[in-house]
Amino acid sequence: MKVLMVLTSNDKLGEHDEQTGWYLPECAHPYHVFKQAGTVEMVSASPAGGKAPVDESSVDASKEDKVSMDLYKDEAFKTFTEETKKLSDVKGDKFDAVFVVGGFGTMWDLPENADLQEIIRNTYEQGGIVSAVCHGPCALTQVKLSDGNFLVKDKKVTAFTDDEERAVERIDKIPFTNEQKLMEVGAVYTKRAAWSAHVVVDGRLITGQNPASATGVANAILARSSGTVY
Template sequence: MKKIINLSALMLLILMCGYNQADEQKKVLIVLTSHSDLGNTGKKTGFWLPELTHPYYEFVNAGIKVDVASIDGGVAPIDSNAFEEHDDYHEIFLNDAVLMSKVIRSIALADINASEYQAVLFSGGSGPMWDFPNNPDINRISSAIYESKGIVSAICHGNAALINITLSDGSLLIKDRRIAAFTNEEEASLGTTDIIPFLLQDKLVEQGAIHVNGEAWKENVVVSDRLITGQNPASAKKLAQAIINKLNGV
């Protein structure tokens, strides 16, 4: 009888440990654009695939759960130009039914409960320049996560999400904060300076951010406490690693 009681206690302890591990699993939200028109050019845009895949696989490999949302939910548009550049993660993504499903059935941002996440990452591509600024759900989710001691992050054009995020005290999140974001030089090299609604670098500075210019198309990540930003696609993996380190208290 005593052995049966001890065995039952051991099983209960194992189950409790399992629940604790599940409860402690970190959770990150990656937000994609729903905008697919490149201004009035007749061309298509969307999110830049490596700015999803590089962070996503870093998070997953670190044991972090990842949800993928978009402004409108449903199919998030991929900028097809991404496939013209070699990237080892392209093939992985195309054969990953789980991540593919997350993109095709992305969660509508309005349905996101911010309290479930310890970090949010706004992915880039030209699309965010149209539907990230002034979005009420971006403001709601970002301010809630940040004020709950979580992390707000963005990569490349995804930094457009940060422009008007306002905290509960009325201050802008980026005011007097160092930010790495897509530069005017990089925009000009794409030939899109006169196509996008505004120049991201200029708008961030206008809103009080300290824009930290790195070399064009080279890795540049800036950690400003719990605001973590990356300049361009080359910065996506390092950005995720910085988020992981911050989540782990490193």
């Protein structure tokens, strides 16, 4: 099974003087799940290629998270996140699944990325799995299928909630919220209480609400790929 893990190249919170990037546990936990499976070939990619910036606050917040901390210090994981391929260089490749890692950085460089939209559309239309966690679903909001309909139209999805945005005091610092944008393009948005693990599987579309949902999304990808129900 070949999985493309997509990371943001953006390390700034828009016009605000705050560092951001991809969120450590949202990459580390799925990476760990896929590695443990022993049957997954992982490819990392980002808009700019090269080093994808980790959100430094997510490293601080993960001090008690053994999986994240072990991988943060792991040379192979470091190479995986610092030597990403350009999305434009992999858009012609075939993947069994695309997984968009979350983090606030995604909100600026993934939603309008034409290369990523093409990769997601092709993967889905060729029978592959499309997945994302936390802020990662922002990358799905503008993807249209060949018939002109939005990928998420009439499909059950989840993502970081407006309540969670308010809790971290960033709802006024982002271009849009995933909750509102997903509903705007016709998705059936679902959520649970803030910070609760919540994974939504609608056929070959798999989404997770927040960092606590990252492991569940990875497990759901493996289950779906093997034909079992998560």
